[in-house]
Amino acid sequence: MILTRRHLLGLAAAGVGSAWAVRAWPQAVRAPDARFFRIGTGGLGGLYYPIGGMLALAISNPPGSRPCDKGGSCGVPGLVAVAQSSHGSVANIKAIAAGTLDSGFAQADIAYWAYTGSGVFQGQPKLDQLRTIANLYPEHLHLVVRKGAGVATPHDLKGKRVSMDEQGSGTLVAARLILQAYGLKESDVQAVYVPADQAVQRIKDETLDAFFFFAGYPAPAISELAETVAIDLVPLNGAPAQALRDKYGFFAQDLVPIGAYKGVTRTETLSVGAQWIVSSNVPEQLVYEIATALWNETTRQLLDKGPPKAKLIRLETALTGLAVPLHPGAERYYREAGLRK
Secondary structure, X not given: OOOOHHHHHXXXXXXXXXXXXXXXXXXHHHOOOOEEEEEEXXXXXXXXXXXXXXXXXXXXXXXXXXXXHHOOOOOEEOEEEEEEOOOOHHHHHHHHHHOOOOEEEEEHHHHHHHHHOOHHHOOOOXXXXXXXXXXXXXXXXXXXXXXXXXXXXXXXXXXXXEEOOOOOOHHHHHHHHHHHHOOOOHHHOXXXXXXXXXXXXXXXOOOOOEEEEEEOOOOHHXXXXXXXXXXXEOOOOHHHHHHHHHHOOOOEEEEEOOOOOOOOOOEEEEEEEEEEEEEOOOOHHHHXXXXXXXXXXXXXXXXXXXXXXXXXXXXXXXXXXXXXXXXXXXXXXXXXXXXXX
């Protein structure tokens, strides 16, 4: 059995785990040049998941595929990349360090704290084997509220039913920082810890007043919610947001523009970079080939047809705000591309 581009697209879109893929495609695994490469993404309601599927497709070139110059895949020869859904940034970073993922997406702040053993990783061993393939795009912190819930500023969350996102997510870390910056403790809200898709359903059921979610806009889960329920985004600005930016250099003041979600006006918020992280244990040549596939013209065309944030994955911003050092294979690619001396 030969893995075709159509088969790979099905795997990437489904976000299936590599163990399932090994069982499903045993002939491909037995091929001497077949290699699986796992990409940890995020929950089903965010952008990590679909973008992970696109990048898995872009860098894959399964055994038996036609070569790039003959209309086939322009990915890494023999590579079968699989995007896996996960609990998000923190879970991805830990899985990369443990060797259960080959790579994954993570917010810049989470990657930095893990690499330095600081912040939310204070008191834990430094995960100094983390390396970067590329900065991808800015992620925006969404504080979504049901219209009529009486929440105009983060201060108004006191006593409200709020989803902080699930354990292991970068959103949960950021939500705790936001509450602290605005003078609230986690115990001041009726906190629940569920992913965005479950939070959306609870907003619809009116059993939840608000939820935090870190994602590039437009996040599919929030777009779907805005089509059925009247919502607002709460601004994250002013002195508390400035204090966060001063303390943590990876935060930037940003905005979600009008029209990003139905009925939601232009909203100031905070953002961090979404970055593609890998272990230093991954061979230099493989990461070099992955970077080469990531930035070829075929991948550019694929990304330009994807979600709006996929259009922001560009070579010229690949080295913006890196939280951890580049992998040597990526360093080699960017040096050859003229982005590094």
